[in-house]
Amino acid sequence: xxxxxxxxxxxxxxxxxxxxxxxxxxxxxxxxxxxxxxxxxxxxxxxxxxxxxxxxxxxxxxxxxxxxxxxxxxxxxxxxxxxxxxxxxxxxxxxxxxxxxxxxxxxxxxxxxxxxxxxxxxxxxxxxxxxxxxxxxxxxxxxxxxxxxxxxxxxxxxxxxxxxxxxxxxxxxxxxxxxxxxxxxxxxxxxxxxxxxxxxxxxxxxxxxxxxxxxxxxxxxxxxxxxxxxxxxxxxxxxxxxxxxxxxxxxxxxxxxxxxxxxxxxxxxxxxxxxxxxxxxxxxxxxxxxxxxxxxxxxxxxxxxxxxxxxxxxxxxxxxxxxxxxxxxxxxxxxxxxxxxxxxxxxxxxxxxxxxxxxxxxxxxxxxxxxxxxxxxxxxxxxxxxxxxxxxxxxxxxxxxxxxxxxxxxxxxxxxxxxxxxxxxxxxxxxxxxxxxxxxxxxxxxxxxxxxxxxxxxxxxxxxxxxxxxxxxxxxxxxxxxxxxxxxxxxxxxxxxxxxxxxxxxxxxxxxxxxxxxxxxxxxxxxxxxxxxxxxxxxxxxxxxxxxxxxxxxxxxxxxxxxxxxxxxxxxxxxxxxxxxxxxxxxxxxxxxxxxx
Ligand code: SF4
Numbered sequence: 267x268x269x270x271x272x273x274x275x276x277x278x279x280x281x282x283x284x285x286x287x288x289x290x291x292x293x294x295x296x297x298x299x300x301x302x303x304x305x306x307x308x309x310x311x312x313x314x315x316x317x318x319x320x321x322x323x324x325x326x327x328x329x330x331x332x333x334x335x336x337x338x339x340x341x342x343x344x345x346x347x348x349x350x351x352x353x354x355x356x357x358x359x360x361x362x363x364x365x366x367x368x369x370x371x372x373x374x375x376x377x378x379x380x381x382x383x384x385x386x387x388x389x390x391x392x393x394x395x396x397x398x399x400x401x402x403x404x405x406x407x408x409x410x411x412x413x414x415x416x417x418x419x420x421x422x423x424x425x426x427x428x429x430x431x432x433x434x435x436x437x438x439x440x441x442x443x444x445x446x447x448x449x450x451x452x453x454x455x456x457x458x459x460x461x462x463x464x465x466x467x468x469x470x471x472x473x474x475x476x477x478x479x480x481x482x483x484x485x486x487x488x489x490x491x492x493x494x495x496x497x498x499x500x501x502x503x504x505x506x507x508x509x510x511x512x513x514x515x516x517x518x519x520x521x522x523x524x525x526x527x528x529x530x531x532x533x534x535x536x537x538x539x540x541x542x543x544x545x546x547x548x549x550x551x552x553x554x555x556x557x558x559x560x561x562x563x564x565x566x567x568x569x570x571x572x573x574x575x576x577x578x579x580x581x582x583x584x585x586x587x588x589x590x591x592x593x594x595x596x597x598x599x600x601x602x603x604x605x606x607x608x609x610x611x612x613x614x615x616x617x618x619x620x621x622x623x624x625x626x627x628x629x630x631x632x633x634x635x636x637x638x639x640x641x642x643x644x645x646x647x648x649x650x651x652x653x654x655x656x657x658x659x660x661x662x663x664x665x666x667x668x669x670x671x672x673x674x675x676x677x678x679x680x681x682x683x684x685x686x687x688x689x690x691x692x693x694x695x696x697x698x699x700x701x702x703x704x705x706x707x708x709x710x711x712x713x714x715x716x717x718x719x720x721x722x723x724x725x726x727x728x729x730x731x732x733x734x735x736x737x738x739x740x741x742x743x744x745x746x747x748x749x750x751x752x753x754x755x756x757x758x759x760x761x762x763x764x765x766x767x768x769x770x771x772x773x774x775x776x777x778x779x780x781x782x783x784x785x786x787x788x789x790x791x792x793x794x795x796x797x798x799x800x801x802x803x804x805x806x807x808x809x810x811x812x813x814x815x816x817x818x819x820x821x822x823x824x825x826x827x828x829x830x831x832x833x834x835x836x837x838x839x840x841x842x843x844x845x846x847x848x849x850x851x852x853x854x855x856x857x858x859x860x861x862x863x
Contacts, residue, residue, distance in 0.1 A: 268368035271393055273386060275465045276315070276374035278395040285368050291800055293325035295351040296771035296813050297369045298340025302349055303816040305371070308824035312344040312457075313433050313464040315375040321362070321424070321470065322370070324773015328363025328480050331492045331795045332499055334773045335359040335582040337424070337441070342824070343456035345435045345642070345685055346702040346727040349820040352458050353731070353770050355581030355590075356441030356451030358422030358470070363773075364477030365390055376466050383431070385469040387417070390476030401468040402431055405635040406449035409469070410442045417471055420446070425469035427637020429671055430459030434683035436646060437463065438639040443590075444583060448604040450630075451581055454639035455729060456704060457685070483801025491794025495778070496586060498788025502781035504741065505587045508578050519589035519777060520578040522555030524608035527708075528616070529554045534740065535844045536713040536750070537612065538706070540619045540658050541648040542699050545710050545842045549621025553611050557623055558593055569599030581605065587777055593627045603631040609730075612708035613644025618651060618664055625661030632668050638683060643668065645686040645705035653693030697836040702727035702826070711833060712842040712849045714739050716748070716755040716762075719851055723831045723859040724763060725817035731776055733763035743783045753851045756858035763859075764810030771813060772796050815863055831856050 270283040292300055298320040310316035319341040326334035337359035343350035362370075367388060376382070383402035387394045401409055406427045413423050423442040427449075430437035437459030441451035482488035499505045506517035515521045531537035532550035539547040551557065562575035575594030580586075590605040606627055614629040615621065633640045647664050650656050656663040670679035681689050686705040690698035699706040704727025711718025716735030724732035735758050737743065739750040748758060769776050774792065782789040797803050821830075837849040 268366050270368055271370045271388065273370065273372045273393070273395065274374045275372060275376055275384070275467070278376070278384060280393045280395065282391070289368070291802065291804060292771065293368060294322050294336065294338040294771040294773055295340070295353065295767055296809070297322040298338045298351050299349060299813050299816045299820075301369065301371055302340050302342065303820040306342050308342070308820050310342065312342045312347070313460055317342045317461055317464070318371055318373045319458065319461045319465065320369055320371050322368060323359040323362040325771060326363070326773045326795060326799060327359040328477070329482070329799065330479070330584060331488075331774075332496045332584060332586040333775045333778055335363065335584055336770070336773045336775055337362070337453065338770060339424070339439050339453040339458050341458055341461045343458065343727070344460050345457035346704050348702055348727065348824055348826055349725055349817045350456035350458060351726065351770065352439065352453035352455045354439070354441050354451045354453040355585065355775070356422065356424070357420070357444055357582065358424050358441055358472050359773065360583050361422035361472035361474045361477065362388070363480055364474060365472065366480070370470070372465055372467065375464060380466055383466055383468045385425075385471055386467060387471045387473060389473040398468055403428060406440055406637055407635055410446055410449050413469060413471060414446045417473060419473050419475050421474065422472035423469055424453070425467065426459035426462040427635065429637045429683040430463035431468065432674065432683070433460045433463050434680070435460055435685045435688065436639055436642045436683045437637050440634065440637055443581060443604060447592075447601060448634060450604050450634045452639065454641065456727065459637050482799040484798040487794050487798035491791040491798060494787045494791025495782070495795065498781045498785040498791065499586050499778060502784060504780040505777060519587050522559055523577060523589050523591045523605065525555030525558060525606065525611050527555075527608045528611060529556065530740065531709065532616070534713070536710045537616055538708060538710045539616045541617065541652050542697070542706070542710060544844075545713060546844055547616040547621075550616060552621045553615045553623050553626055555608070558591055558606060561596060561623065562591070562594060565594045565596065565599040573599035574601040575599065579604065585775065587775065589777060596624070602627045603634060606630055609708050610640040610644070613641045614647070614664070617644050617648050619659040620661045620664065622661050625665060628665055629668055632665065636671050636683070638671065641707055642685050642705050643682070645699060646682055646684070646689045649686055649689035649693055649695055649698070652690070652695050652697070655693065697834065697840070699834060700728060701833060702830055704728050709736055710842055712837060712847045713845050714750040715753050715849065715851050716750065716758045718833055718837070718849050719755040719759040719856060719859060720763060722833050722856050723759060725814065725821050731766065733759050733766055734776055734779065735759055735762050737779050737783060741780065751847065754855060755851065756855050760859050761807070763814060764807050767810035767813040768806045771809070811863070814860070818860060818863060828857055
């Protein structure tokens with residue numbers, strides 16, 4: 267029986283509530299967005315007492331359905347001013363799912379002169395809100411180590427680092443990985459780490475003791491569905507097994523991680539390079555997924571069992587696609603950072619014209635330690651380069667600039683942690699790559715129009731995961747690639763946005779999309795798991811659209827209009843080499859995505 271935990275940080279009290287009828291089928295993003303839309307005043311200050319932060323495991327989190335242990339965090343975003351849902355793997359989704367927690371709603375805030383910091387410890391039918399001043403003001407690698415020592419039951423941990431504690435808009439919500447070696451599982455986007463910081467909360471700790479695997483209403487159908495989905499995932503060339511029957515490398519994500527995309531996007535001329543000024547990066551191969559794979563193999567050969575580098579690493583228990591990795595130091599074979607994702611490599615590498623794998627991994631580690639979203643941090647550093655404060659390609663200077671964010675009184679550090687728009691405006695830049703205040707991810711919208719339509723129109727601010735049309739426009743579905751330059755992409759983007767919202771709610775990782783779009787049995791298996799779990803038939807598209815309606819309703823009431831569903835002007839006026847194209851989608855086409863919604 268799922269329950270809702272409601273915490274009031276005015277006086278650090280809590281109560282358990284039963285799940286109301288209207289939320290019976292809602293979890294993950296469906297739950298967070300419904301609660302935020304219903305309970306948060308859209309015009310409130312996002313970093314004061316009237317905002318709420320909502321944590322919800324996906325519907326299937328904790329079950330044996332493959333790759334279904336994702337976690338959603340929602341609130342009004344300090345970065346966009348609109349509604350936000352950010353989604354991550356890690357341990358917490360699994361733990362909360364097994365503890366029967368449908369969602370945690372954190373409201374209120376301690377008085378503004380409070381100096382204390384708190385942690386929330388959630389167990390089976392229990393909650394403690396404890397003063398943990400010793401958890402604040404330290405790096406996140408140290409913090410997760412301390413927490414696992416204090417709670418030796420392998421808890422899930424999420425929370426905010428020092429940038430979130432200082433209310434910086436670039437701060438994400440971190441999560442620990444299953445081994446607790448890295449705080450790199452980020453619900454990174456939208457500055458939600460700062461919302462947690464505004465409640466004076468450093469960590470939410472999920473103690474798994476007494477938890478149980480959730481039971482589907484129709485177990486036979488659920489098991490049949492998860493088997494079909496698992497088979498599709500293992501068979502597909504993107505999501506499949508590490509090696510084929512002959513022992514050759516097979517599954518793209520397992521071998522090369524999400525960073526398999528770097529060379530592909532660069533070759534295709536759509537990898538934003540040097541501050542969105544080119545679509546091709548000459549140093550791509552050096553920082554690619556293939557380069558990480560080689561480094562891992564090299565250090566394994568040299569250091570044997572002592573080598574800590576890995577590919578085919580799972581970010582949460584039960585992920586069969588395992589796109590995560592552990593990047594080793596070349597000289598010692600010890601772990602440098604985990605995971606090094608495509609988006610991070612792009613943001614801190616190609617986008618800054620930096621082709622050193624070490625420098626990129628080092629910046630990733632610093633971001634993980636500080637509690638910063640790597641996409642926003644990379645775009646923010648690009649503003650420093652665009653403004654001539656540091657030079658494009660200067661990895662050492664980028665690392666030093668990022669490190670300024672450790673210092674509580676560094677003005678540079680505050681700008682680094684405040685996000686792309688703030689930094690761009692501070693430096694007088696007129697080509698700032700943001701939508702609704704949030705920085706663009708790693709696909710240039712000029713040669714790939716569908717993803718540009720998603721960036722412009724999603725309620726989340728620029729966000730590739732909100733409607734990943736790249737699956738159709740670059741990788742293809744059932745052998746057919748949708749022409750990326752076609753400007754009629756409203757229907758494609760809407761379909762992907764609705765389907766993604768559904769996946770974010772039920773707890774599946776969006777990367778299952780590659781297999782379920784190609785293999786019908788996998789798609790049907792996914793639907794079977796969800797409907798068998800609920801004991802009710804729900805429609806993927808309708809369920810997803812209902813989430814989007816909630817989100818758009820919130821944004822409308824916060825003051826957003828069609829004018830906010832646009833890309834920055836320079837994408838329409840500056841051509842992108844090598845294809846020399848601009849973003850030619852009309853405003854009418856953008857407005858068609860949610861016409862009547
Ligand atoms: S595919 Fe990657 S991101 Fe998705 S759940 Fe698995 S390890 Fe995590």
